[in-house]
Amino acid sequence: MVDQTQRIFNILTFNQISAVGLKRFPSDHYHIGSDLTHPDAILVRSHNMLNMDIPKSVIAIGRAGAGTNNIPVNEMNCRGVPVFNTPGANANAVKELVLASMLIAARNLIPAFRFVESLQGDDKVLHKQVEDHKKKFLGVELPKRTLGIIGLGKIGRLVADAAIKLGMKVLGYDPKITVESAWSLSSEVQKAHSIEDLLRHSDFISLHVPLMDSTYHLINDEMISYLKRDTILLNFSRDAIADEDAVLAGITNGKIKYYVCDFPSQKLQHHEAIITLPHLGASTQEAEENCAIMVVNQLMDYLQHGNIINTVNFPDVVMERGSPYRVAIANANVPNLLGQISTCMANAGLNIHNMTNKSRGEMAYTLVDIDSPVSENVIDDLSRITGALLVRYLPILAENSD
Ligand SMILES: NC(=O)c1ccc[n+]([C@@H]2O[C@H](COP(=O)([O-])OP(=O)(O)OC[C@H]3O[C@@H](n4cnc5c(N)ncnc54)[C@H](O)[C@@H]3O)[C@@H](O)[C@H]2O)c1
Numbered sequence: 001m002v003d004q005t006q007r008i009f010n011i012l013t014f015n016q017i018s019a020v021g022l023k024r025f026p027s028d029h030y031h032i033g034s035d036l037t038h039p040d041a042i043l044v045r046s047h048n049m050l051n052m053d054i055p056k057s058v059i060a061i062g063r064a065g066a067g068t069n070n071i072p073v074n075e076m077n078c079r080g081v082p083v084f085n086t087p088g089a090n091a092n093a094v095k096e097l098v099l100a101s102m103l104i105a106a107r108n109l110i111p112a113f114r115f116v117e118s119l120q121g122d123d124k125v126l127h128k129q130v131e132d133h134k135k136k137f138l139g140v141e142l143p144k145r146t147l148g149i150i151g152l153g154k155i156g157r158l159v160a161d162a163a164i165k166l167g168m169k170v171l172g173y174d175p176k177i178t179v180e181s182a183w184s185l186s187s188e189v190q191k192a193h194s195i196e197d198l199l200r201h202s203d204f205i206s207l208h209v210p211l212m213d214s215t216y217h218l219i220n221d222e223m224i225s226y227l228k229r230d231t232i233l234l235n236f237s238r239d240a241i242a243d244e245d246a247v248l249a250g251i252t253n254g255k256i257k258y259y260v261c262d263f264p265s266q267k268l269q270h271h272e273a274i275i276t277l278p279h280l281g282a283s284t285q286e287a288e289e290n291c292a293i294m295v296v297n298q299l300m301d302y303l304q305h306g307n308i309i310n311t312v313n314f315p316d317v318v319m320e321r322g323s324p325y326r327v328a329i330a331n332a333n334v335p336n337l338l339g340q341i342s343t344c345m346a347n348a349g350l351n352i353h354n355m356t357n358k359s360r361g362e363m364a365y366t367l368v369d370i371d372s373p374v375s376e377n378v379i380d381d382l383s384r385i386t387g388a389l390l391v392r393y394l395p396i397l398a399e400n401s402d
């Protein structure tokens with residue numbers, strides 16, 4: 001029996017994870033490194049894990065950020081491995097970059113800057129060139145213009161708030177909006193009847209949806225055909241949410257004035273109407289720290305106590321410890337699993353102190369606190385139940401257990 005406060009957890013890191021977060025792992029019980037061979041958990045940002053062999057030892061993945069399209073979530077479902085993320089922890093950073101991008105595009109700042117950089121001659125020549133040519137960079141102001149926001153989650157609603165404060169009208173579209181988002185959304189955000197409605201009536205459009213099958217090429221030729229002329233399109237979500245060929249055609253036919261996005265590609269490079277940034281949305285000191293702290297706290301709570309908060313594949317399940325002997329079971333959401341767990345424990349003469357079970361789609365998760373120690377045989381029996389994907393015994397025996 002391994003006391004969870006005594007054992008060592010190995011955490012494999014991909015990408016640069018803020019030290020402010022990493023140092024929350026107590027160094028006597030957590031080994032952190034980028035070259036560990038038998039990791040218990042992986043900490044990642046944007047590293048592409050889709051075609052990678054994830055060691056069988058991995059029981060959790062923590063994404064220090066929002067998007068999890070770089071992680072094989074379905075494969076992890078089959079293994080009963082939760083994929084954590086950090087909702088909202090970098091939302092303000094993205095919001096600020098979206099605001100900056102709207103202003104940069106509205107005032108033609110990139111071509112204006114390039115123009116000034118290209119000038120040659122003394123100050124007198126320079127000043128003349130500036131005054132002769134500045135009309136080419138005539139911009140527009142934001143108040144009273146309409147910003148259409150697709151996706152009103154953690155980022156979309158912050159962008160909406162900020163745009164309203166700048167005097168813009170905001171149209172929002174999010175058919176899957178959560179109750180929490182709807183409550184925190186400004187009443188000044190107008191609901192678009194459809195995505196076409198939003199596209200037809202916006203001067204600026206900002207995308208804030210996750211990349212999934214249903215959002216792949218959400219912005220395509222047809223959607224671009226609905227745009228007004230000279231729309232400014234902002235994509236700080238993911239590259240594949242907008243079809244690059246459709247965007248390029250939209251620029252050529254005058255529908256799109258600027259495409260500002262966080263995801264460079266060869267097709268998008270060296271184009272006057274395209275501003276790409278090197279995936280900078282979450283790259284602020286504050287966001288990196290917030291994400292790292294949040295994901296590390298969530299991982300530790302899961303590894304030591306089995307609690308689950310903020311995953312993309314499991315329900316939130318948190319139970320205060322009612323006894324030192326806890327079993328955590330990640331299971332498929334199928335009938336009679338709880339009955340089989342209880343029977344297995346009763347057959348072993350174990351008394352259940354407290355138990356919780358929740359499901360989300362195909363996945364479910366069960367925490368059971370037992371009044372007495374649980375033998376390895378019982379854990380083996382539980383693991384053999386059809387649909388039980390990952391069974392962990394998490395006893396805390398030390399006096400000072402936290
Ligand atoms: N550029 C960056 O560095 C950066 C940083 C953070 C997040 N992101 C990207 O932004 C995305 C959104 O982040 P978030 O924190 O706001 O996530 P979130 O989960 O809080 O919000 C996403 C919203 O999109 C909505 N949605 C889903 N499908 C939709 C559809 N077809 N049409 C309209 N709305 C739809 C959801 O209902 C949800 O409200 C992330 O998934 C990630 O890909 C990028």
Ligand SMILES: O=C(O)CC[C@@H](O)C(=O)O
Pocket residue numbers: 045046064065066067068090279281282283
């Ligand atoms: O980690 C990053 O720098 C980017 C994170 C961002 O794309 C996200 O989805 O949260």
